[in-house]
Amino acid sequence: MIRPILLKGHERPLTQVKFNVDGDILFSVSKDQEASVWYSSNGERIGTLNGHKGTIWSIDVDQNTDYVITASADFTGKLWKAQTGECIYTWNFEAPAKRVEFNPESKKALFVTDEVMGQIGTIKIFPIDHLKDEQASTAELEIKNDKGVSARFTVAAWGYGGTTIVAGHANGEITKWDVKTGACLGRVKAHEMQVTDIQMAQDKTYFITSSKDKSAKLFDVDNLRLLKTYTSDAPLNTACITPVKDFVILGGGQDARDVTTTAAAEGKFEAKIHHKIFQDEIGRVKGHFGPLNYIAVHPQGTAYASGGEDGYIRLHHFPKSYFDFQYDVEKTAKAAKQQELERQKQEEEGADEQAAVSASA
């Protein structure tokens, strides 16, 4: 493994890290109330986004890296200009906002608000107007959790086409919602314990969930069908799907409150790479000395960044061996496909020649 770039800039545990669509810029948020923006190639910090008065739980960036949106424990969400770092709009909520995400066209954004202090946990969808700074202060759709505090929303993500949302719950369930009507389209008991993260595959047709029950699972967006299960030896905080290679990366570790009683070796503060299709564990990446809170993978699949409870971001660029690694089965399948393609090509050429011959005749 190539030496990772250690990004030191946050003073408190990281809560989320995210690449923009091009993958050249990395955004990170932490409990120190500051969002940071970094070059992903060398780890240089471009700047910070200042203004929140509480832990920033989540961050997202739109398709063209024009806008950045954040969700914070200070009961607000903020919209920022990516270029200048200026805050152009603030939404006010009745509860801490735990998760935020732009829809695939970046025309809307969802916020997940927490179920505390008598408030009902809600997913709120706001329209985003790219032409002016002022935004609509009322949500165009609110999905309320009606199953009690134990089933509150923890995370949510957009499905393909931006027509559906999948959400994770504190009781281990996952649900799917219609964005137009707010109707519940499906509810599946995915995990035994809290769902800690949901990340979509690049085309948003399937997603991975991670849970405190030490497992991560892959689901189909269409029917919430369980595709794969990855088991780990520690509670998981995050999981992501790598493009290019058929892998998934899981992160977690012993809970923060248990960490003081355990040695670093026992905390399992490692990123675990599993094969997406075969489910086996392929490798582990050590380095953090606290649980991993979030892992984001570069959209071109060339790197991944992990944010830890220890306050560091570790940015790993994959070495050649990572791309070369293949199961024998995969190699033969690839070779077979190649042959198939060549044969088709030949047949087409043959057909062309025949056509040419018949034409000349």
Added chain:
Amino acid sequence: MPEAEFDESKVDLSELDLSDLEKKYQVRPPKGFLDKFVVCDGTPVAPESKAVILKKVLAKLFSQCGKVVRLDVPVKDGKTAGYVFVEFVNPQMALNAVRHLNGKKLDVRHRLLVNKISDIEKYVLSGKVKDEFQEPEIPEFKSHGYLKSYLMDPAGRDQYLTHYNEDVSISWFKKNLNPEPVIEPRSQWTSTFMKWSPHGTYLFSMFPNGVQCWGGENFERISRFVHPGVRLIDCSPNEKFLVTISPEPITLPPEGHPARASFPFTPESAGHKLVIWDIQTGIAVKTFPLPQNLEHQASMPWPLIKWSFDDKYCARMGPDAIAVYDVEKDFSLLDRKLVKIPGLVDFSFAPGGVKLAANRKNAPAEAILAYWTPEQSNKSAKVAVMQIPSRSVLRTVNMVQVSDCRLFWQQQGKYLCCCVTRHTKSKKTKFSSLQIFQLEEKDIPVETIEVHDVVLTMGWEPRGKRFITVSQNDSPDVNPAYLMNNITFYDTETQKKGRGMLVPIKRWISFKTINNKFINCVKFSPKGRFAALATLREGKGAVDFFDLDFDGEKPKDQSNKVSSNAKFLVSRQFDGMTNIEWEQSGRAVAAWSSSWKHSLDNGYKIYDNTGSVLGEKAVDGFKEFQWRPRPKSLLTNSDKKKVRKSLKEYSAQFEEEDAMEANAELREQILRRKKLLQDWYTWRESLHAKLNDLHLQAHHDTGKVEVIEEMKEVVLEEKEEVVE
């Protein structure tokens, strides 16, 4: 109004139904009233004049058991009737009298038979007990299958039990390969732990209400041992008896209660906590109360009942005495008396039969026990070996300045090592000495080895004469926060005698020492030669493998006087390891991390005898790993020799089988993966088609990455120099 005339004589009384009145005014003794009375048969038949004296004598006798309210001596034809009635203040006293005085000899000719009146009524008067003998119903024999079927595996594989969360599963152990389940994993099979019998025939599981015994090919239930609240169990070496203990004293269900009929204990067992069961019949053959010094103790020394190697005798320790019971004589106390040993601290039976040199050559092996007593009132501390049943002390060793002593038997009972911890006169530092008894030599010679350290534990080679000790330096200048152990290997010296023959002489010397290790557990392979030395510490574990007969050049630091050559093979780290156990054939070692002792990294690993990893599995909430024991081999020594001779052919055959099986497994895995891959791609294809219909981009263009290099010039320093 004239009164109606009522002539009593005219009424036929028999016609009146008076049952309701009878019922209403029936004199019913208060509940338990009759329980206060006992009847005593067998009293002397004496002239009426002596009745007063008799009454006095008997009253005195019965008042030992409680306060006597009344004692009736019936007189018949001028003579006492030979029986008396006694009334006590409460039923408890009456019961006491029955328990203590029944069968008591008043004098040579008169033996008292004391019974409760209520019993007489129950069994004698109402004709409940028939005079004719009625054959008891013998339940039909139910086969549980062949209990040793696991030994008939064609490949000779071993079974092991794994216990995780609430599930217990039993699997065949396969070298390098995935385990094959013997039965489906069972949930709620036990409420606490499972235990194999010493030869692996039975499997015991614990329940709040008792122990259940399982066996046969499919592990069906063979029997139940009802002992409410049972906590610990132990099995005699030949699987004949099971010992259970419960903190709840045995309480009998009240008389007449339906549970009474199936209750396994007799009234004599009331209040007892320790039970010996016959495994085959399921009958409680003996019960004991807990010794006073062990009542209300948090941790129980276990086993409380120790068995001789052949299950013929069992013994338990009391204050200043050992109670030895003869199993074949209905668990009666051997020779009807205790073996008195003042100051006794600990004792143990030899695990194997000992062939004493004094006996004839073909004499059967003897049961031997060893015990030790500390220094007391001008007497030195003592270790002694005693023969059972003769109780003759064969050998004693006297020692002074003893603070502790532990007895380690070699598995065959040939050697006994007493690990004596001694203190210097100032009592400031401690050191150890090893007293090795050679039980099968003439006069039982004892060899003493002085060690400068304190020996923490040791392990004998099960069928050999070598042993390994783990010791610690107790000098005051060692940092107590960083205590390291020293490992020492011992073997007997060999000496050259005429004609170049190596003749062993029985003197143990240490031939290899390894200093400053954290190792604290010695596990010899059951077949000898290999040893696994384990470090079992909170959160950190490792196991080091050693070969004691390494077939290579002997390093210079090992003594030439012994034939052994100890070679360190490999060290394997296993964080959180809590236990380690050899499989009985010595082919594999299992190490596991139990959630009973440690909350993280639970699971197990299996190594072969040289330390290569054969398999590992991390299981959350893993509790226990247990190899299924095997009985002793039936092969004679010459048979074994034959096998050893043609080992090469055998191993070639087995290796071929292994390779074939491995190939099959591999092929299966490849096919499985192919299928997974195929499924995945077909699913993706269908999705791509769908996305294209929706005019959504299925793939991001990964090829178009534009690299923009930004050049920034920063003036670090500007300096003006005047050039002349």
